[in-house]
Amino acid sequence: MAEEQSQEQLHHILIPVVTEERHQEQEPSPICDVDRLEHDPGLRVPIASYNVNDQNAIRREYILKGPCQPYAHDYPTRNIYGLPCCGHDESEESSNKGNFLELLDWLAGNNEEVNKVVLKNAPRNSDESSDISHKEQLALCLHYVDKLGRLQLIFVVVAKGNVGCATFFGQVSRLLNIIGVSCKRHDMLRDVRAQKLKTALELGEIDSGSGLNQEMVITRPGDTRWGSYYKTILHIIDMYSTIREVLITLGKDPKQRNNWPNIHAMVDVLESFEFVFNAHLILIILGYTNELSQSLQKRDQDIVNAMSLVTLAKGRLQQMRSHGWEEFFEEKVKLFCIKHGIDIPALDGRYVPHARSPRFYPVQTIDDHYRREVYIGVIDQIR
Structure with missing residues (x-):
């Protein structure tokens, strides 16, 4: 039946015409009746069904007709949740x-x-x-709630309202400018990390297995990519010793003499207690928002679900504010500093900002600055 319909369409579309110049014994040359060409692609006769001598003419006529634009079509409807x-x-x-x-x-x-x-x-x-x-x-x-990847960015913007955190993000940006300026420095990071992993495996300090000890790349956080800030800071902490070793190597390389001031200053920042403290604080907070962002990215989320996820994240932040200081300081910051040889200041001593003038800061203890002004201050800004 379909074949008979196609043949009938061909019969109506092609109209034989005999030109005066041609000999009467020659077969007539068909031309197309454009008005009879089916416009809907789903109903058209395949061009391959036409005589091979007519296919180019048919193709040209379809091009002249332009794209099919259906009108008054009754499209099926369905409920879409998003x-x-x-x-x-x-x-x-x-x-x-x-x-x-x-x-x-x-x-x-x-x-x-x-x-x-x-x-x-x-x-x-x-x-x-x-x-x-x-x-x-x-x-x-x-x-x-946000579906466009901005949830975590809002937390970053709010966190930047804290002077210490704003300084930290500026330091991260300068660090990435140094270690990410060329493929050669990327290769240095990769090679040093690979050697450290090999040594740790041989000493039994880390486990081997599928999915473990994968290669890490430190990239600049994107403005809209999901979790980009979280991943960048996570990799900086995980690759801390590798980054420091590469910076020290660059800081001794005569070929990098023109960039020594920036490299030496960055090593000083990286080895400061302030940088380590801020990195761990921002990592934990972005970890909470990263989980929330990933959940909100799912297509089947609705507002009720989204609000429950927000409530969970806010609860975690409140728990962190009320009861999380000791665990954060002792088990995160302090252990990291001991492992990497970073000086830990006495908390009852006077706070002096690292590589910044103290004239712009109030007289306060180190404990007051880091616990009240930074730790609690940042959490309160984003809750």
Whole structure:
């Protein structure tokens, strides 16, 4: 039946025409009736079904007709679950404002403090205030749920509000500029790490097996890539001794003399207690947000699920703030410093910022600075 229909289509499309110049005994040369060519690709007769002498002509006619644009087609509908940012109509009366405003409505209805400063209650006494309120609403929602990879970036931006953390991220950027400036330095990192792994395996210090001791690459954090900041800092900590050895080697290489000031300064930063402390603090916090971000990335997440994940992350941060200092300092920071020969300052001593002028800092103990100002301060900013 299908073959008969194809033959019938061919019969209607091709119209034989005899030109005056041709001899009467020659077969007529068919031309196409463009109006009879089926436009829908699903209903077209395959070009290979035409006579080989007509195929190019048919192909040209289809090109001239242009792409098929179906009108009034009844497409099947289905329910799609996800977290779109905006709806088609974001007005107050809309029943589908998009998850940005729907989530904001939900937050306002469940938190009086939030309700006071968002949506119709947002400050509007000037253009600047309105601008700020919109940015605060956006930041608020991104703190809770985001499908575009910005959740962790918001935590980074907030953490940068702390002077010590802002300094740390600047140090990480300079470190990456030094060790990632060329393929040769990447190779140095890889070779030194490989030798260290080999030695550790021979001494039985680490286990071997599938998936263990894989090669690590330190890359610059991306603006939208999921978990990029987390992975960068994780690799810096895991490859700490390798990075330090490469920097020291570069700092002694006469060929790198022009870059010695930057390299020597970076070694000094890397070996400071302040750098180690900040690296471990940011790693733990980003670890919580990384798990949340990965979960929110799944297509089947809905707002209720997302909010439960947010609640879990906030609970972890609260636990860390209230009861996590001793474990963090003793089992993370202190053990790392002992392992790598980093000087641990007396906590009752006076805090002096590393490689920065003390005139811009209040007189305080080391314990007060690291525990209250950095540890608790950063957690409070992002909770």
